[in-house]
Structures are given as C-alpha cells and as structure tokens.
Amino acid sequence: MTFNKSLLLLSMAGALSACGGSDSSSNTGGTGGSGGSDDSNYATCSVEDQNQRFFNYMKEDYFWADQLQDSIDPEAFDDVYAVLEELRVPEDRYSYILTEEEYEQLFVNATYFGFGFSMEQISDTRVKIRFVYNDSPAATAGIERADELIAIDDVPVAELIASGEFDDALGPNEEGLSKKLTWEKPDGTEQTDVLSKVEVETNTVMGAQTTVLDNGDTAGYFTLDSFINRTGSDLNEAFDLFASEGVDHLIIDVRYNGGGLIRYANQTSSQAAGNNVLGETFLTYRFNEQNSDKNETLPFRLVDGTQQLDLDTVYVLTTGSSCSSSEIIINSLKPYVNVVTIGENTCGKPVGQQPEQLCDKVTFAINFETVNAEGEGQYYDGLAPTCEVEDQIIADWGSEQDPLTGAAYSYIETGSCPATASASAETKKSAQQRSFVDPVFNLKDKRRTLY
Numbered sequence: 001m002t003f004n005k006s007l008l009l010l011s012m013a014g015a016l017s018a019c020g021g022s023d024s025s026s027n028t029g030g031t032g033g034s035g036g037s038d039d040s041n042y043a044t045c046s047v048e049d050q051n052q053r054f055f056n057y058m059k060e061d062y063f064w065a066d067q068l069q070d071s072i073d074p075e076a077f078d079d080v081y082a083v084l085e086e087l088r089v090p091e092d093r094y095s096y097i098l099t100e101e102e103y104e105q106l107f108v109n110a111t112y113f114g115f116g117f118s119m120e121q122i123s124d125t126r127v128k129i130r131f132v133y134n135d136s137p138a139a140t141a142g143i144e145r146a147d148e149l150i151a152i153d154d155v156p157v158a159e160l161i162a163s164g165e166f167d168d169a170l171g172p173n174e175e176g177l178s179k180k181l182t183w184e185k186p187d188g189t190e191q192t193d194v195l196s197k198v199e200v201e202t203n204t205v206m207g208a209q210t211t212v213l214d215n216g217d218t219a220g221y222f223t224l225d226s227f228i229n230r231t232g233s234d235l236n237e238a239f240d241l242f243a244s245e246g247v248d249h250l251i252i253d254v255r256y257n258g259g260g261l262i263r264y265a266n267q268t269s270s271q272a273a274g275n276n277v278l279g280e281t282f283l284t285y286r287f288n289e290q291n292s293d294k295n296e297t298l299p300f301r302l303v304d305g306t307q308q309l310d311l312d313t314v315y316v317l318t319t320g321s322s323c324s325s326s327e328i329i330i331n332s333l334k335p336y337v338n339v340v341t342i343g344e345n346t347c348g349k350p351v352g353q354q355p356e357q358l359c360d361k362v363t364f365a366i367n368f369e370t371v372n373a374e375g376e377g378q379y380y381d382g383l384a385p386t387c388e389v390e391d392q393i394i395a396d397w398g399s400e401q402d403p404l405t406g407a408a409y410s411y412i413e414t415g416s417c418p419a420t421a422s423a424s425a426e427t428k429k430s431a432q433q434r435s436f437v438d439p440v441f442n443l444k445d446k447r448r449t450l451y
Contacts, residue, residue, distance in 0.1 A: 207397025227260025259324025
C-alpha cells in the first residue's frame with residue numbers, strides 16, 4: 001500500500017479523524033517503514049519484528065520520546081498494539097494503529113456499508129439519531145437528527161438494551177442486509193420502514209442553510225462532521241451558498257467532529273475570515289527536540305476554497321467530542337478575529353500525528369504539537385466555551401430549538417449568552433463524560449457510532 005504521509009491531527013472525531021493536514025507530503029509504502037529492525041533473527045514483519053520496528057520508530061519520532069525506556073523485549077508483547085499501550089504516556093489519549101483496510105476505508109474511500117446514520121444512547125432505555133448521511137437509505141426513508149429509534153424488527157429498543165442484544169440488533173454492516181426500523185419524530189409521530197444496507201458515502205458537511213434573524217441580519221450555519229479528502233469540495237458547496245446569500249454571520253458546528261486533515265481546518269478558517277487572516281500565520285508545527293528541524297509555520301490559505309466571507313467574528317459550536325482540527329479552527333483564528341464558542345468544553349488535543357506504514361498496518365503515534373500565531377497551545381484540558389450550553393439531541397441541524405444553535409442565534413442578536421443557556425453544575429458535563437457516550441477522539445472511534 002502507498003499512502004500520503006501527511007501531517008495529521010487525529011482525534012474522533014471518529015471516524016475519519018484528523019488524518020492529514022500538512023500542505024506538503026511524501027509517500028511511503030511497502031512492508032518496511034517504521035524505523036527498521038535491529039535484530040536480524042526475526043523474520044520480516046513477524047510479530048517480534050513489528051514490535052521492535054515500532055519501538056525504534058517511537059524512540060525517534062514520538063513527541064514524548066524522551067520519556068520512553070531505552071529498550072523493550074519484542075518477544076514480551078503479543079502484538080504491536082500491546083507495545084503502543086506499554087509506551088503511551090499519560091498525556092497521550094490519542095495514538096492508535098489501523099490495519100491497511102481500516103486506513104483505506106476511513107481516510108481514502110470514506111465509505112462504509114450501512115443504513116447511513118449515527119446514533120447515541122441517551123439513557124438506559126433510549127437511543128437517538130445524531131446525524132444522517134446524504135442520499136443514504138436512512139435519509140431516503142426520512143430519518144433525521146433527533147429522531148428516536150423505537151424498535152428494530154418490531155422488538156422495542158428498551159427491551160433490546162435491557163437484554164444486552166441491542167449492539168447486535170442492527171446486524172453486521174454488510175451490503176443488502178435489511179432491517180425493519182421504527183422511529184419517532186420530535187413531534188411524537190412514529191414512522192416505520194424496511195431499510196437495506198448499501199455503501200454509504202460519508203459527506204462531511206451537513207445542514208448548510210441561512211436564516212434571517214429578527215434584526216434583519218442573515219446568519220449562515222453548517223455542521224462540519226470531519227476533515228477528510230472530500231471536505232474541501234463539501235466546504236465549497238456550503239460557502240457558495242453563504243456567499244450567494246450575503247451572510248452577515250457564520251455558525252460552524254463541530255460538536256461531533258473528532259478532527260482530521262489540518263489543511264481543511266485551514267480552509268474552513270480562511271473561507272470564514274478571509275482577508276482578515278489570509279497570508280497570516282495559521283499555526284506552527286513543533287516536533288520533539290531531536291526532530292526540531294521539521295518544525296514548520298503555515299499561513300492561512302484557501303486550500304481548495306473558492307469563496308471567502310471576510311468575517312471579523314465567527315461562532316463555533318463545541319462539545320467534548322470537538323477535537324484536534326476542530327480545536328485548531330478556534331485556536332488559530334483567535335489572534336485575528338473574535339471567536340465565540342458555544343456549547344461545552346472541547347476534548348483537549350493540541351497534538352497530532354503523521355501516519356507511518358508498518359508492514360500491513362498504519363501507525364498513528366503522536367509526534368508533534370501545534371500552536372497559534374501567539375504561541376498558544378497545550379490545551380490538554382480543552383478549550384472552554386464563551387457561552388456554556390449543554391448539548392441535547394432534540395432538533396435537526398440549524399434549528400432554533402437546538403440548544404447550541406438557538407444560543408448562537410441569540411448571541412448574534414444580543415451580543416451575550418442567553419440567560420436560559422446557563423445550566424446547572426449537574427448538567428454541565430462534557431459529552432465525553434456522559435454515562436452512555438464513549439469517547440470519540442478519531443475517525444476509528446467515530447466509525448463505531450455509524451450504522
């Protein structure tokens with residue numbers, strides 16, 4: 001396999017997380033990679049050989065290489081995944097390893113076999129739809145964000161959860177597999193349809209729309225779900241709409257965006273702020289001390305963008321699942337324009353990865369950090385919101401009924417956080433900390449939520 005070895009900020013984002021990001025890249029391939037082996041007694045790409053190669057790579061390129069031990073016994077670990085867990089430092093929640101197939105599916109093909117929706121368990125008996133991909137079986141059937149899944153093949157969801165059978169109830173993600181689904185809309189009406197799994201394309205921009213506010217201004221809104229190869233063209237569709245409508249304000253919703261290609265965080269920021277930032281410092285990559293010659297400063301640029309808005313204020317909706325490249329949008333714009341963040345504390349990933357091939361795997365070990373034009377970074381505790389609002393799945397993208405979006409519209413009109421947005425200490429919990437929400441730090445994590 002040959003792949004672009006691009007700078008990545010990977011975090012959930014999930015599913016197709018944070019891959020990529022630099023504006024320069026090189027290629028690597030074959031079954032070598034990751035440092036080479038020091039022990040010729042091990043067969044090439046055997047478990048022991050992979051373990052040793054990966055350790056050698058970590059000693060050279062891991063951002064915290066100076067904290068690693070001097071050596072390992074490659075025969076003491078069942079596989080390279082176990083080596084990663086042995087070497088991971090406390091600050092590192094983000095390094096991971098993919099198979100070649102997983103890498104291709106997440107970062108190159110950006111497709112999967114399924115119904116085309118993501119869902120979240122919101123209590124011990126209830127499941128709601130987070131989002132739906134365009135032109136998927138779920139979208140065709142009329143399923144939307146905030147719909148509640150009621151039954152699968154006539155068996156109530158609450159019963160499936162209680163019996164421990166829910167995870168298997170939708171079946172494997174195989175083409176042609178069919179299930180009878182029943183869901184309830186936010187207005188209380190129920191719908192039922194039989195859906196069959198197909199190859200779903202994972203569009204990265206959702207819900208792009210404009211709204212005329214009570215003060216006569218026009219606000220643009222869109223959800224940016226991940227940063228992958230198709231994101232540049234997806235962004236252009238949204239910004240073409242905003243430019244044609246002459247929007248006065250822009251809301252960027254990254255509440256479930258675990259990260260991805262940094263260059264598209266650059267494009268998003270540059271298209272939003274335009275001449276206020278173009279040509280200025282977007283970010284600086286900082287590697288470990290022995291690789292400081294790789295340090296690089298990048299300017300704001302449009303990348304694949306065709307329209308720019310030249311806004312001096314940008315509104316960003318966040319939760320604990322807003323990671324990596326999503327956080328870069330906020331941190332990189334702050335020195336130049338007013339960034340109003342609404343929602344919850346972000347996940348805290350000011351670091352990123354370059355992918356490295358290791359036999360039939362691709363490793364994503366943290367090997368750099370990013371800072372903005374003022375040298376600000378290291379936000380391991382996340383970026384605190386300007387206006388704290390609890391995320392709840394109660395309305396579709398862009399709706400005023402959505403707590404975060406509604407608060408953003410109110411903030412635009414009044415210049416302050418609405419009083420109703422203030423939540424109790426009990427409800428002010430990051431999306432990552434809720435009982436039924438697994439952490440989503442990269443695209444691999446995110447894929448677990450897709451059906």
